[in-house]
Amino acid sequence: MSSKKRKKVKSKFTKLFKPNLSVRIGRLLMKNPVMVASGCFGYGEEMSKFYSLNHLGAIVVKGTTLEPRLGNQLPRMAETPSGMLNSIGLQNVGVEKFLKEKLPFLKKQKVPIVVNINGKTKEEYVLLAKKLDSCDDIKALEINISCPNVKEGGIEFGSSALSAFKIVQAIRKVTKHTLITKLSPNVSSLQLKEIAQACVEAGSEALSAINTVLGMAVDLKNYRPALRSTTGGLSGPAIKPIGLRVIYELHQVVSVPLIGMGGILSVGDALEYLLVGSAAVAIGTGNYINPFLAFEVVNGINEYFQTNQIETGSDFSNRFKAWDDCKL
Numbered sequence: 001m002s003s004k005k006r007k008k009v010k011s012k013f014t015k016l017f018k019p020n021l022s023v024r025i026g027r028l029l030m031k032n033p034v035m036v037a038s039g040c041f042g043y044g045e046e047m048s049k050f051y052s053l054n055h056l057g058a059i060v061v062k063g064t065t066l067e068p069r070l071g072n073q074l075p076r077m078a079e080t081p082s083g084m085l086n087s088i089g090l091q092n093v094g095v096e097k098f099l100k101e102k103l104p105f106l107k108k109q110k111v112p113i114v115v116n117i118n119g120k121t122k123e124e125y126v127l128l129a130k131k132l133d134s135c136d137d138i139k140a141l142e143i144n145i146s147c148p149n150v151k152e153g154g155i156e157f158g159s160s161a162l163s164a165f166k167i168v169q170a171i172r173k174v175t176k177h178t179l180i181t182k183l184s185p186n187v188s189s190l191q192l193k194e195i196a197q198a199c200v201e202a203g204s205e206a207l208s209a210i211n212t213v214l215g216m217a218v219d220l221k222n223y224r225p226a227l228r229s230t231t232g233g234l235s236g237p238a239i240k241p242i243g244l245r246v247i248y249e250l251h252q253v254v255s256v257p258l259i260g261m262g263g264i265l266s267v268g269d270a271l272e273y274l275l276v277g278s279a280a281v282a283i284g285t286g287n288y289i290n291p292f293l294a295f296e297v298v299n300g301i302n303e304y305f306q307t308n309q310i311e312t313g314s315d316f317s318n319r320f321k322a323w324d325d326c327k328l
């Protein structure tokens, strides 16, 4: 057979091969593994002008609290080499307004909705989870115990296994929703593993990681920190190696699905996260750089799986070989 003919047959076969990209995490059933990360996609209204949101696996909405919050004082964003530093401080409309004004639009998009929940105290997390429990349009709650930009709550709960256990356990008792706990990279490897195991033991059906990495930028001209809050959370390509390491480590110690994020800017970045053990990925800062990115990553993963005859995400991650497993 001539090489031209062979290519034609191959491309016909590739088109026929349909990978199964679907991912299930409890009640959250996604048609593909591409989510958009909390705080980087608003409530989807602006982004729906670029593409139909039902192409996505799921949307994780902005961190939601019981009461509306204005967030931290300006300046609260700074550009850094290969990254972005923010200290937004969980500015959001509050749960009542979210349910009344934001959810109706999201419902129409026919894409699973995950609500990222936050509280200053354990009681606030519990009240918020209770309020959202009766809403069947929500497919999962992502418990944010890793925000580095708020004085109370956030990372305070996510930096010890005991406090993480208590928060997840208390929320588990009051909701039927699927629970995903979002972990911080701002702890040691040992703490990370202990915290992850504690969250799963307390009833979390999945883990997501990473939230932003604590950092600082300096405004040299004015002899002061670039951010009003002095420190902030670093996101974007600069943190991808940290995100990959965290997912790799979590994959060694828990068997629940992992949602990998941190610096995904291309199809290749997303594939790397899937290879080291993520069941799904989430795109954050990348949405600001290229509003079509999540849509392109969905298509790119599908194409890659087709070309390489990979049927499912777990078939793909089974191909991963750590150096210590390699029999060379």
Ligand SMILES: Cc1cc2nc3c(=O)[nH]c(=O)nc-3n(C[C@H](O)[C@H](O)[C@H](O)COP(=O)(O)O)c2cc1C
Pocket (backbone or CB within 6 Å): 037, 038, 039, 040, 062, 063, 064, 084, 086, 088, 090, 116, 144, 147, 182, 210, 211, 212, 234, 235, 236, 237, 239, 261, 262, 263, 264, 282, 283, 284, 285, 286
């Ligand atoms: C401006 C901004 C706001 C964010 N807000 C939230 C939030 O409300 N809740 C949360 O869990 N994570 C929040 N994050 C963290 C992201 O969801 C994501 O975990 C992190 O940015 C790493 O992914 P990336 O490098 O792709 O942005 C925010 C990140 C940014 C940049």
